[in-house]
Amino acid sequence: MNKPMGLNSTPYLSYQEILVDDIDIYDDAWGFYPEFNDVIDLLKQVKPVAGRRLTNRLIKRIRQNN
Amino acid sequence: MKKMMTDYELIEKFVKGEQSCFETLIHRHKNKVYAYISLYIRDQALVEDLFQDTFLKVIQSVKSGKYYDNGKFISWVMRIAHNLIIDHFRRIKQLNTVSNDDYESDLFNSRKLAEENIEDHLIKRQIQKDIRMLISQLPDDQREVVILRHYSGLSFKEIADITEVSINTALGRMRYALINMRKMMEEKKITLTFN
Numbered sequence: 732m733n734k735p736m737g738l739n740s741t742p743y744l745s746y747q748e749i750l751v752d753d754i755d756i757y758d759d760a761w762g763f764y765p766e767f768n769d770v771i772d773l774l775k776q777v778k779p780v781a782g783r784r785l786t787n788r789l790i791k792r793i794r795q796n797n
Numbered sequence: 798m799k800k801m802m803t804d805y806e807l808i809e810k811f812v813k814g815e816q817s818c819f820e821t822l823i824h825r826h827k828n829k830v831y832a833y834i835s836l837y838i839r840d841q842a843l844v845e846d847l848f849q850d851t852f853l854k855v856i857q858s859v860k861s862g863k864y865y866d867n868g869k870f871i872s873w874v875m876r877i878a879h880n881l882i883i884d885h886f887r888r889i890k891q892l893n894t895v896s897n898d899d900y901e902s903d904l905f906n907s908r909k910l911a912e913e914n915i916e917d918h919l920i921k922r923q924i925q926k927d928i929r930m931l932i933s934q935l936p937d938d939q940r941e942v943v944i945l946r947h948y949s950g951l952s953f954k955e956i957a958d959i960t961e962v963s964i965n966t967a968l969g970r971m972r973y974a975l976i977n978m979r980k981m982m983e984e985k986k987i988t989l990t991f992n
Contacts, residue, residue, distance in 0.1 A: 755953055757964055758953060761968050761971075761972065763971065763972070766975075769979065770975050770979050771947070773927075773978075774928060774943070774948075775947070776924050776925070776928060777924075777948075778832075778948075779831055779832040779835045779836065779948060780831065780832075781828055781830070781848060785831075785845050785848065786823065786824070788845075789823065789848070789849045790823065792849060792853070793816075793820075793852070793856065794816065797856075
């Protein structure tokens with residue numbers, strides 16, 4: 732017997748199961764990565780981070796001031 | 798599983814005297830703030846000063862009741878950082894001092910290079926320099942969106958809040974920025990040669 736298309740071939744995926752962490756829906760909708768992956772991959776080569784020394788210095792200052 | 802406290806819950810506890818709550822906020826948001834400042838300012842010492850000043854100003858404002866929760870804590874913090882950067886440039890303009898753009902320092906605290914060989918290190922430094930150059934040559938509004946999205950990791954909704962434009966305008970600026978950067982990459986023959 733013929734079954735309606737899709738009903739027996741597409742696994743059901745609930746909304747909660749769709750992984751959307753760290754995805755910006757607007758970014759995704761505008762398709763920046765598929766179109767500009769070369770530029771975005773280049774930008775990703777640097778990652779400025781606040782070092783531990785600087786963070787500790789800030790926390791120490793805050794503790795002193797409070 | 799223990800539920801992570803929201804920014805506002807942490808602020809409330811901090812105001813009531815729980816010092817460690819503000820430290821949690823610092824650890825949660827420090828890289829977003831640092832990345833934003835470090836891509837505007839070249840002088841490493843100044844970046845560190847502005848980074849600290851931003852959080853000290855946040856504390857001052859929180860304690861004087863100037864922060865009202867609307868779920869946009871990080872947008873508010875970034876606006877404080879932005880204003881401090883603007884103040885800095887205004888001061889420089891008033892003093893008519895020489896730009897610190899020529900100051901050469903490794904502003905990108907990327908992963909430790911100790912185990913990398915010299916060639917890799919040099920290539921990486923060149924790529925970092927190229928990226929900084931690409932970003933610095935963008936118009937101000939496009940540069941801001943790129944930094945906030947790719948280095949501070951903010952959503953377009955948050956970027957729209959901070960820059961006081963619609964989400965569509967922020968998205969449009971990003972698109973133009975990416976087009977412009979690709980054009981510059983082609984003109985200057987910049988490619989990703991290191992992984």
